Amino acid sequence: MRLLTSAIAVSCLIASSLALAQDKVVNIYSARHYPTDEALYSDFTKATGIKINRVDADDAGILARLKAEGSASPADVILLVDAARLWRAEVDGLFLPIKSKPLEDAIPANLRAKAADNGGTAWFGLSTRARVVVYDKLKFSKADLDSYEKLADAKFKGSLCIRSGSHPYNLSLFGAMTEHLGPAKTEAWLKGLVDNMARSPKGGDTDQIKAVAAGECGVAVTNTYYLARMMRSANPADKAVTEKIGVVFPNQSSWGTHVNVAGGAVARYAKNTDNAVKFLEYLASPSAQNHFANGNNEWPVAKGVSFDNPALKSMTGGSFKSELIPISAVGMNQVKVQQMLDRVGFK
Numbered sequence: 390m391r392l393l394t395s396a397i398a399v400s401c402l403i404a405s406s407l408a409l410a411q412d413k414v415v416n417i418y419s420a421r422h423y424p425t426d427e428a429l430y431s432d433f434t435k436a437t438g439i440k441i442n443r444v445d446a447d448d449a450g451i452l453a454r455l456k457a458e459g460s461a462s463p464a465d466v467i468l469l470v471d472a473a474r475l476w477r478a479e480v481d482g483l484f485l486p487i488k489s490k491p492l493e494d495a496i497p498a499n500l501r502a503k504a505a506d507n508g509g510t511a512w513f514g515l516s517t518r519a520r521v522v523v524y525d526k527l528k529f530s531k532a533d534l535d536s537y538e539k540l541a542d543a544k545f546k547g548s549l550c551i552r553s554g555s556h557p558y559n560l561s562l563f564g565a566m567t568e569h570l571g572p573a574k575t576e577a578w579l580k581g582l583v584d585n586m587a588r589s590p591k592g593g594d595t596d597q598i599k600a601v602a603a604g605e606c607g608v609a610v611t612n613t614y615y616l617a618r619m620m621r622s623a624n625p626a627d628k629a630v631t632e633k634i635g636v637v638f639p640n641q642s643s644w645g646t647h648v649n650v651a652g653g654a655v656a657r658y659a660k661n662t663d664n665a666v667k668f669l670e671y672l673a674s675p676s677a678q679n680h681f682a683n684g685n686n687e688w689p690v691a692k693g694v695s696f697d698n699p700a701l702k703s704m705t706g707g708s709f710k711s712e713l714i715p716i717s718a719v720g721m722n723q724v725k726v727q728q729m730l731d732r733v734g735f736k
């Protein structure tokens with residue numbers, strides 16, 4: 390309730406600034422929880438003169454807020470950090486499908502969602518993050534873990550650390566597994582993960598990495614940018630953690646490593662639609678794409694963008710094979726996945 394009250398207060402603030410500068414503003418609801426993004430926003434304003442009003446919340450908070458606000462919502466752009474959430478928002482009718490040649494040219498077709506109604510695009514993936522496996526180098530080797538399937542092997546009994554199965558990052562990974570293996574095999578695999586857990590799921594991805602380094606678990610699952618952040622950290626404790634662990638990009642010899650997207654869309658009731666499209670086009674530009682890579686350790690999605698991030702390079706040796714299933718299908722599986730998690734007791 391307190392959240393809603395403050396949300397309404399912020400909405401009123403935004404509404405009043407809207408009245409002052411109707412045509413030189415864009416209102417963004419963002420779930421990107423990365424301080425390094427500040428430069429992204431200020432560069433856009435510098436280049437276009439369009440002022441950004443930003444509301445930061447987590448994905449679930451943004452979706453709830455958009456629903457509560459309905460057609461009165463001041464939101465023009467919505468930025469979310471997971472395919473399952475993007476899919477949910479689209480299904481809930483929170484996006485205004487758009488047509489933009491620059492965005493369609495820049496972003497590969499499997500990383501954007503075709504809108505059902507007007508032939509436009511409902512949302513665009515703007516950067517990717519791989520969901521990889523890390524392991525204790527004293528206990529295991531790369532070959533033990535070169536596929537997601539192997540995480541269910543009996544040899545990892547009591548070794549696996551992973552965040553909650555219901556977290557969007559895992560719902561998307563498991564949704565992708567459902568595409569690759571089919572539901573029956575995926576459910577058996579999930580049961581195998583539960584059997585192998587070192588502890589009941591808790592914490593975020595960084596906590597799992599640290600637990601491997603601390604010897605509490607032998608293997609864990611994490612998004613790459615959390616790992617890259619620690620590798621590039623000036624804090625010696627972070628460096629010490631990354632030196633103890635190995636990283637595997639699973640399924641290089643089959644369908645490729647699971648990648649999730651952070652993406653954006655125009656809000657269904659946007660008042661500054663042109664500015665919203667301009668902002669999304671800006672995020673697909675080489676400079677913004679480079680920023681995703683160097684600022685937040687994500688992979689750019691726009692075609693032909695080169696970047697230089699030492700942590701990402703050292704992890705992959707240059708490049709890796711990522712899965713090519715349509716990212717929208719991953720989100721679509723999340724209800725099915727949640728039911729499987731409940732059945733196998735994956736918290």
Ligand code: FE
Pocket residue numbers: 470612
């Ligand atoms: Fe994250």
